[in-house]
Amino acid sequence: MVAVAEAQPTTKPGKAPPAPPPAPAVLPAVGDPLGITGTASWPKLDWLYDVPAPNDAAGKVVVHWFCAPKAQACPDDLARVVTLKENGRVYVIAYINGTKAQAQKLDPIRESEGVGRGTVAFGRGVAKLMKELGITGPASIVVDVDGKVQLVTSGAAPADLDARDARVNASIVAIKEYVATPDGPKVAKSGEKFPLSISLKLAGWLAYSTKTPMEMAVTVPPDIKCDATTLKGEQIKVADKQLTATVTCSGPPGIYEARAELRFGYDAPGGGTGIGAESAKWKFEIKN
Numbered sequence: 001m002v003a004v005a006e007a008q009p010t011t012k013p014g015k016a017p018p019a020p021p022p023a024p025a026v027l028p029a030v031g032d033p034l035g036i037t038g039t040a041s042w043p044k045l046d047w048l049y050d051v052p053a054p055n056d057a058a059g060k061v062v063v064h065w066f067c068a069p070k071a072q073a074c075p076d077d078l079a080r081v082v083t084l085k086e087n088g089r090v091y092v093i094a095y096i097n098g099t100k101a102q103a104q105k106l107d108p109i110r111e112s113e114g115v116g117r118g119t120v121a122f123g124r125g126v127a128k129l130m131k132e133l134g135i136t137g138p139a140s141i142v143v144d145v146d147g148k149v150q151l152v153t154s155g156a157a158p159a160d161l162d163a164r165d166a167r168v169n170a171s172i173v174a175i176k177e178y179v180a181t182p183d184g185p186k187v188a189k190s191g192e193k194f195p196l197s198i199s200l201k202l203a204g205w206l207a208y209s210t211k212t213p214m215e216m217a218v219t220v221p222p223d224i225k226c227d228a229t230t231l232k233g234e235q236i237k238v239a240d241k242q243l244t245a246t247v248t249c250s251g252p253p254g255i256y257e258a259r260a261e262l263r264f265g266y267d268a269p270g271g272g273t274g275i276g277a278e279s280a281k282w283k284f285e286i287k288n
Contacts, residue, residue, distance in 0.1 A: 025132040028141065028149045035147065036062055036093060038129075045095075045125040048103055055269035056116045057091040058205035059145055061171045063164075066130055067106055067137035068097035073156035074106055077138040080161055081108040085117050089172045092118035095126045097137065116270075140164050144171050145205070177266065178202045182280035190253050190288050196226075197246035198262050198280045205269060208238055212265020212275065216245040220258045224251040236264075251286050258282045 025041045028034050036052040065081050067074035085092045085108055096103035103122035130136065139154040142164060151167040153160045180200045188194040198216065202208060216231040226249040228235070236245045245262055260280045267273055 025129055027133050027135070027152055027154075030149050030151065032149045033147050034064075034141065034143050034149050036091070038064075041132075043125045043128045045121040045129070046100075046123040048100065048107060048120040048122060049109065050119060052091075052093050052119055053116075056118075058269040059175065059177075059203065060089050060091040061145065061150075061168055061175075062091045062093065062143040063168060064093050064095065064141040064143070065108065066095045066097070066126075066133075066135050066139040068130070069102040069106065071137040071156070074138050077156070077161055078106055078108055080165060082110070084165065084168055085109070087172060088117075089175060090117070090168060094118065094120040095129065096120060096122045097126050097130050098122060142167050142171065145175055145203070176203060177206060177274060178276055178278075180262070180278040180280070182260075182282060184258075184282040185284055188250075188284055188286045190286050191250065193248045193250045194284075195246050195248050196258055196260070196282050197244060198260060198278065200243040200262070200264075200276075200278065202241040202243070202266060204241065206241075206266045206274075208243065209265030209267045209273060212273070214238075214243075214245075214262075214264045216247075216260055216262045218247050218258060218260045220249060221251075221256050223254065224249050224256055224258065253286050253288050255285045256283070258284075 023041050025039065036054060036057050063081065063084060067077065081092055084090045092108050094106070094108050096106050100122055103120055107120050109118050109120055135154050138156055141149060142151040144150045150171055151164060153164045178200055180198055182198050184196040185194050196218065213232065214236045216236060218226060218229045220226060220229065226247045228247050231245050231247065236243060243264065262278045262280070264276045265273060266276060
């Protein structure tokens, strides 16, 4: 009788097979989401300063800038990136394909000059990342305040760098801490009540302050009677990022104009604060 050897399992019973290697990093496309630390496929990196800080980057245009000491155009583009950083509305994350000493020479953050304005990666992790992304330098990924990629450039021609700078500056201009919208009827009926309101949407990186009083003051013609001409505290409704202040009015037939001033405070990540002031105007006609 001939014994038959049975095949042995390649892994021990009950032990999960090894995880597959991570997928290589790829350049994002315009419209893709991209966090300040890239994606899960980006390798671990070494930093001259702290790792990218969400609180510092909140409400800013993020520029991921890739360069290398051997790339001839990098020192020239460095001056441009430093200028972008100085705006105060830009957070620069630089990736230098070189040693720590080489990264310090191409550092757009400039130590204490750039506290809160970005950070710099260097070393083998950057070399691996740039190889997988297929870029040498200078190259940039511009990300708007909503975390979506606005532009990807991988050329060193002046036109490429001009396009990046223009996109960054346009995104800066478009940054809004809040957007306010007045609402009220164009025509109302005599003897019936109608609302006059302001709705305000706060930017996603901000929060309404509990330390700054909220108040809306309304000015109406003498013939118009409202349930209140001043709203404070809980009279102003806040749900997440949405604020709504409403008064209810009525009056005799005629053509009228009402005005309001809304004041409120908001808190930014990291402890920053701001004061919001918004005006509203309503024009309406009351008919029999």
